[in-house]
Amino acid sequence: MGRLTQEQIDLFTDEGYLILDDVFAPDDLQPLRREFEARIDRKLAAMQAEGCLTESYPDESFERRLTRIYRDSKENGEAVIAELEGPAGGGHHGIEMFRMITHPKLLAVVESLVGSPEIIGSSVYRVRPKVPGIGRGVVPWHQDSGYFMQLCDTQMILTVWIPLVDATEHNGCMQILPRAHRQGLVTHHTGGNAGFLVIEDTELPPTPAQPVVAAVPLGGAVFMTNLTPHCSTPNYSDGIRWSVDLRYQGADVPNNVGLWPAGEEDEAQLEQFQMACYPPEADFMVQSARHPANVMDYDTFVKRRAAFEQVKSIAYPKRGWTPVPLHAD
Ligand SMILES: O=C(O)CCC(=O)C(=O)O
Structure with missing residues (x-):
């Protein structure tokens, strides 16, 4: 193309x-997917360290992991999404x-x-x-x-x-x-x-x-x-x-x-x-x-x-x- x-x-x-x-x-998009995965990982680790998260589903896929977090606790799900979106939606600038x-x-x-x-x-x-x-x-x-x-x-x-x-x-x-x-x-x-x-x-x-x-x-x-x-x-x-x-x-x-x-x-x-x-x-x-x-x-x-x-x-x-x-x- x-x-x-x-x-x-x-x-x-x-x-x-x-x-x-x-x-x-499809491989061209992998680095961005991985960058989002790494950011989610870091955020979940921080939330676990703060004691507000018990299960972080480390083996779940990119397509499912946040869904599991969100289902367990809407608040925790929103906290991770907010990290990626930033205040206006374009917060991530890796x-x-x-x-x-x-x-x-x-x-x-x-x-x-x-x-x-x-x-x-x-x-x-x-x-x-x-x-x-x-x-x-x-x-x-x-x-x-x-x-x-x-x-x-x-x-x-x-x-x-x-x-x-x-x-x-x-x-x-x-x-x-x-x-x-x-x-x-x-x-x-x-x-x-x-x-x-x-x-x-x-x-x-x-x-x-x-x-x-x-x-x-x-x-x-x-x-x-x-x-x-x-x-x-x-x-x-x-x-x-x-x-x-x-x-x-x-x-x-x-x-x-x-x-x-x-x-x-x-x-x-x-x-x-x-x-x-x-x-x-x-x-x-x-x-x-x-x-x-x-x-x-x-x-x-x-x-x-x-x-x-x-x-x-x-x-x-x-x-x-x-x-x-x-x-x-
Ligand atoms: O991604 C979506 O679901 C909506 C996107 C949209 O409305 C936009 O890009 O202006």
Whole structure:
């Protein structure tokens, strides 16, 4: 799998999404799975040392271990998941996470879809260990732009959703509404399941297409635009539906690549930070034909993410979405 064919690019442009089954060889994903396993191991060992965990299921698989912990104690399960997700969902920033974001096989596809070799990656990536029964595993209909700044509503930001196990309808893969992305951003509401934004069914953009089940095997990925409506259904299996979702954009799309927060920004500086699509998290160059020296290395990536995380004054996008209206039914 290298760059995409024109037919695949056209399909993405027309439908608003593309599912590829073979972006990676399954072995390519092993290092990230192992990195998550090691982090879970460390967290469970610490919890055992503190006396809050009796059984840590060391022989259980990547697909099952957290499920066992969660079933024994929701609180303990949540503590491990929180370690991986961090406060906003993209807390894990190990070297293998960085290698995944910058994987050459992935960037070849990303280049085809953003239409430029100048590619910016974003700290708006999320780690999702979707344990059966976990409330926030069910994500209501939304467009990713509902979470971004208005200035980026007409820009292309690419979401790449990568399962670390086979993702099926049974274990709660995503559903996507095809051919709706060209109608722009629709009204979102606050107060959807687990605090997510939600597009009400009656407010979904009209499209002749029916929702598609975005099942994808290990090694594959789902590519979507920031205006493609999608949702995530319950995990009915007895295993964890692991995935990561990453985001990319061309270098001409508003970003914060040139900015380093110092923690004492004045009003004018803070305003500058608001000129990115998602101000509170760090953007960084992942590929550049024009300025290869600007491509970020791992150490700088870690420092940059930390610098943004520490500055609480860089505001989240405020879109003015109103709460889900009360319905008579
Ligand atoms: O992984 C999921 O279940 C939901 C992902 C999602 O909604 C997103 O990537 O925007």
